Amino acid sequence: MGPPGSGKGTISRRIAQSFGLQYLSSGHYLRECIAANTEAGVLVKTYVERGMLVPDHVMTRLMLPRLEQVIGHSWLLDGFPRTLPQARELNNLCQLDMVINLTVPFETLKDRLSERWVHPASGRVYNMGFNPPLVEGRDDITGEPLIHHDDDKPEALMARLRIYKDVAKPVIDFYKSLGILHSFSGTDTDRIWPYINTVLTNKMDTPHSDARQTQTP
Numbered sequence: 001m002g003p004p005g006s007g008k009g010t011i012s013r014r015i016a017q018s019f020g021l022q023y024l025s026s027g028h029y030l031r032e033c034i035a036a037n038t039e040a041g042v043l044v045k046t047y048v049e050r051g052m053l054v055p056d057h058v059m060t061r062l063m064l065p066r067l068e069q070v071i072g073h074s075w076l077l078d079g080f081p082r083t084l085p086q087a088r089e090l091n092n093l094c095q096l097d098m099v100i101n102l103t104v105p106f107e108t109l110k111d112r113l114s115e116r117w118v119h120p121a122s123g124r125v126y127n128m129g130f131n132p133p134l135v136e137g138r139d140d141i142t143g144e145p146l147i148h149h150d151d152d153k154p155e156a157l158m159a160r161l162r163i164y165k166d167v168a169k170p171v172i173d174f175y176k177s178l179g180i181l182h183s184f185s186g187t188d189t190d191r192i193w194p195y196i197n198t199v200l201t202n203k204m205d206t207p208h209s210d211a212r213q214t215q216t217p
C-alpha cells in the first residue's frame with residue numbers, strides 16, 4: 001500500500017529480488033492490457049489516463065487469474081488491492097502473510113513523479129535524480145526508449161492522490177484489524193529499505209509468528 005510515487009514499485013523489486021518472490025504489479029498488467037488494445041484495454045485506458053481507479057470487477061478479473069497461476073510460489077503484489085472490495089475478494093482467495101504500507105509526504109511524491117521515467121515493456125522505473133538510466137532516455141537492459149506516463153502529469157496526479165486518500169483508509173484499517181499491516185514512513189527509499197528488509201527477514205525466519213504493527217522511528 002502507498003500513494004502513487006511512494007516507492008511501491010522500487011521497493012517491490014528490491015523485495016522480490018532479495019527474497020526470491022514472484023512480482024505481480026497491477027499497473028504493469030493494466031498497461032499491458034491497454035497496449036493490447038482489446039475491448040477491456042480500451043475501457044481500462046479511459047480510467048488510467050484520467051488518474052481514476054479502474055472498477056473493482058475489472059481489476060479482480062485481471063488480477064485473480066494471475067495469482068492463481070503463481071499459487072504454490074511465494075509472491076508479492078504491488079498496487080492490488082487498492083479498495084476494500086478488492087481486499088475482500090483477495091482475502092476470499094488466499095490468506096496474506098504481510099501488508100507493507102508506505103507513507104511519504106505529498107511534496108516528495110510530486111517531485112518524484114514529475115521525474116519518473118518508465119520502460120513500458122518491463123515496468124522498470126527510473127528517476128533523473130535517484131536512479132537515472134545509464135543513457136538518458138533509454139532503458140539500461142534493452143536500450144529501448146523510456147516514457148513518461150500521462151497519469152504522472154500534475155493534473156492526473158492530484159486526482160490520483162485525492163482518490164488514494166479516500167479509498168486507502170478502509171483497506172489499511174482492514175489489514176490492521178487482521179494484524180498483518182506494517183507501516184513505514186520517510187522521504188528516502190534507501191532509508192526505509194533497511195527496516196523493511198529486517199521485518200521481512202524476521203518474518204521469513206519465523207513464518208508462524210504473529211505479524212505486528214511496525215513503525216519506522
Ligand SMILES: Nc1nc2c(ncn2[C@@H]2O[C@H](COP(=O)(O)OP(=O)(O)O)[C@@H](O)[C@H]2O)c(=O)[nH]1
Pocket residue numbers: 002003004005006007008009010011112113115116117125126127128129130131187188189190
Ligand atoms: N528522489 C527519489 N526518488 C525515488 C526514491 N524512491 C523511488 N524514487 C523514484 O520515484 C518514482 C516513484 O517510485 P515508484 O517506485 O515508481 O512508486 P510507486 O508509484 O509507489 O510504484 C520513480 O521514478 C522512482 O525511481 C527516493 O528515495 N528518492
Ligand SMILES: Nc1ncnc2c1ncn2[C@@H]1O[C@H](COP(=O)(O)OP(=O)(O)O)[C@@H](O)[C@H]1O
Pocket residue numbers: 003004005008026027028030047048049051052053054055059078079080081082083086151160
Ligand atoms: N488495484 C487497482 N484498482 C484500480 N485501479 C488501479 C489499480 N492498480 C492500478 N490502477 C490504475 O492504474 C494506474 C497506475 O497504477 P500504478 O502503476 O500502480 O501506479 P501508481 O502507484 O503510481 O499509482 C492507477 O492510477 C489506476 O488508474
